[in-house]
Amino acid sequence: MEQSTVTDFAVDIDDAAPRRTIAAPLPRLLHGEESIWQETNCYMDLWIELLYGWGLDPRPALAFTVTQDYEGDHFTFFKYPQADLELLYGTVVQETAIYDTLEAHIVEQVRRGHAMLVEMDSFYLPDTRATAYRTGHVKTTIAIDAIDPIAQRLSYYHSLGHYAAEGEDYQGLMRLTPELGGNGNILFPYAECAKRVRAPLAGRALSNAVAQLMRHHLGRRPAQNPISRWREEFPAQVETILARGDAYFHHYGFNLPRQLGANFEMLHHCLTWLGEHGYPVPASVRTATLSIASECKVLQFRLARAMARRRPDACSESLDNLEAAYVTAIEGLVASFGSVEPVHV
Incomplete structure (x- = not known):
């Protein structure tokens, strides 16, 4: 697992753009070895890790779990409500329009200090070595927080941690391989942008x-x-x-x-x-x-x-x-x- 610097967030009143400051690591009470269910679902798990990565406690935003219902063929696939993330953490989550290359959009948004949440193929995700990596095509969501198109390397939050992908894995994720980049029948992936626009409540x-x-x-x-x-x-x-x-x-x-x-x-x-x-x-x-x-x-x-x-x-x-x-x-x-x-x- 790649280790990343834990940061907190602050807003400079003289500048609308966010800035980050170093914060003390939080006790990781979710995803711990003592958990009954160490993993929940891909969307929740990446948000838990992303919030920890930002130096924020993911527990306050879990009140929505009281709404879970039996949907007839499954129990509600629970996810942090976007309104709750904005209220508590000052983070706005919006769907991103993908019309250029996926790589170009991610580069632009990460350059602006945002995290990109993108539906990806686990076939190219190194952290899924025990399940789908290079063996099966399984949809999952990751949060990309850094990308270098020249070195063809990115870092991302997924499952229980923070990881990196490069080389052939990077090319597959960014659809740069000949069979993916030139295939007009493949739909653009669903993507969201997480923007930290205000200081979190405290x-x-x-x-x-x-x-x-x-x-x-x-x-x-x-x-x-x-x-x-x-x-x-x-x-x-x-x-x-x-x-x-x-x-x-x-x-x-x-x-x-x-x-x-x-x-x-x-x-x-x-x-x-x-x-x-x-x-x-x-x-x-x-x-x-x-x-x-x-x-x-x-x-x-x-x-x-x-x-x-x-x-x-x-x-x-x-x-x-x-x-x-x-x-x-x-x-x-x-x-x-x-x-x-x-x-x-």
Whole structure:
């Protein structure tokens, strides 16, 4: 893993452009070895690493996790809301129009001090050596913070760290190879630009804003217990897993147990941060969020065992525990913070 300089952000009142100042490293409480779910999803993981790289704590912006729902075929693929990133960290995230070479756009935006978030092919990402690197074409998102087109080298945030790509990997990522650069049938990638336009909130202003965000997002929580709704369809899903085999089970595990469990582990981190900054929540609520995270891993192991034995498992005990923990967590948070119900026009 390539190490990068940790920086903080400040705005010079005599100059609209941002400047960076050296900051002390933060304790890395997310993505640690003690985590139940060390990885969440590609978009969340890169933002966690990017915020750490900027010298910012990623925990305050995790209040949105109370909105996760069962979407019928997956649990919400949770992502930091752009509005929350702007409010708390002074960072504006906008879609970038790609019409020239991808390399030209990234060079221009990085030159301006921004980070470019781009959907890439893991085939060319050296940090995916254990999975897709040079073996499979898997879409993922990375955040590019430095690029040298002459040396053909870039650095990027992805998964659990900060890495570099160069040579053939750089050419593949930037679509400079003959088979990619000259192929008009390949669509431009989806790209976003993260611009740090204001100083992040700090102190009491930050903690009050996070508490208000918690009330706001609790007002957007699912109308019904999403785990109860998942449970209704779970037996049929297990049959499908057994029928379709290991590859399908891998995708199912990522999009259901992992997204649910990792989401509530992130909520636990947010509640811990709130407690550290004057907004304590009952221990039963924090315990319930961790229970969901750990029970999802138990459920995933049970499904893996069912696959090996070729026998269905209703996972009734795990689902009982998940349903009860969800009620304890969400009802306890509403009792502690209240909620701002959305206005229906």
